[in-house]
Each structure stands twice: as structure tokens, then as C-alpha cells.
Amino acid sequence: MAKTVLTISSKNYGAWSLRGWLTAKLAGLHFAEEVISTDDPAMKAEMLLLSSSMLVPSLQHNGIKVWDTLAIAEYLHEIKPKAQLLPADARARAHCRAICGEMHSGFASLRASLPMNIKAHFPGFKVWSRAQADIDRVLEIWTDCLTTYGGPYLFGKRPCMADAMYAPVVTRFLTYDVAISPACAAYGQHIMDLPAMQEWVAQARLEPDEIDELDAEF
Secondary structure: OOOOEEEEOOOOOOHHHHHHHHHHHHHOOOOEEEEOOOOOHHHHHHHHHHOOOOOOOEEEEOOEEEEOHHHHHHHHHHHOHHHOOOOOOHHHHHHHHHHHHHHHHOOHHHHHHOOOOOOOOOOOOOOOHHHHHHHHHHHHHHHHHHHHHOOOEOOEOOOOHHHHHHHHHHHHHHHOOOOOOHHHHHHHHHHHHOHHHHHHHHHHOOOOOOOOHHHHOO
């Protein structure tokens, strides 16, 4: 059987890598990591071979190669249905896919203004209006899901694909000291308390400081 490999970038700065990695962990997939060093030109050339648009992560499993975080998540749902990466109820499943798609394609101002940087902390960070509009929409999504499905995760008692998609935003809110409601803060703490998230954060803190965060945020 072919080796299962998940290719990722920086754990401190790589938001898309976190999404794919956390989804794979939630699925219970056993995989080896291949970490692309974003400050090494030779390794960046290798990354370009993975995708013409430099999209990471990339998963190789049983001879199948899949990239793009949502595609990986859907593939993992197919091969690991018992992990319940998507809700069982059709209405909730559609809702989950919708907010995952919204994160996948939107929130450009939030990404640009508050890039993921797990090791950093910027208390009192000034958030501009466009980024604030994105933040407000994220909090609206979280509040709606927590109210509708009862928490502690977005779609109920266990973390799913949507939680993995929004996990990097949880870290951004902590890094930039973003003011959020108690309910959303409690949700964020549940995400940060996940064993997989604690593993990711611990490894992110070991990364060298000189990595160019703009090169890592794909």
C-alpha cells in the first residue's frame, strides 16, 4: 500500500495547511508529514510542482493525489465516513458545506489584515473597517451555528469539517486580541483545547522566526 503523505507549509503561518492537517486528524487518518520550507528556494520550487497555483496542503493516499483544502476534506469524508466530518442531517450538512465554502472563497480583508501568526500577540491591534466587516460575519456564522446546533462545536458535540476550516480564524482572534462575545470566545477555547490543535501550536512555536509570513499564507 502506498504511503499516505500530507504536504504542508509553515505551522506558524500556514492557515490552509492547518485546515487540511486538522481535518485529516479529525478524520483519524494516519499520515506522514512532508513540510515545505517556505524560505528555501529549492523547496519552493518543489512546492510549485505540487500545484501551478502553489496551493497547499496536498494529500497523497492509496495512489490518489488530492489538493485544495475543501477537496481534501470531501475526500476524507468519503474514505472516513465514521469520523462524521459532515453532519448526518441533510439540512445541517448543506449548512456546513455553505459556511466552509464561504471561508474558502471569502474574507479577503481578514486574511490580509490579520495573517495567521500563532507565536505572536498584538494586544490593542487596530482593526480597519473592511476587516471588521469580515470579523462580524465570522462571528455571525459562529453564533448562528452554536445557537442552532447547541455547541460546543459549530455543528454539535463533535468537531467537523467546518471547525477545521475556521480554526485558523480562532488563532487570529487570539493573536490580534479581537474582541468577541463570551459564547464565541468559549467556542474558540474548545478549538484550541483539541489535542490536535495543541500539537499543531506546540510545533508552530518551535519554528524559526525568520520565515517570511507572506510566502506562507497561500
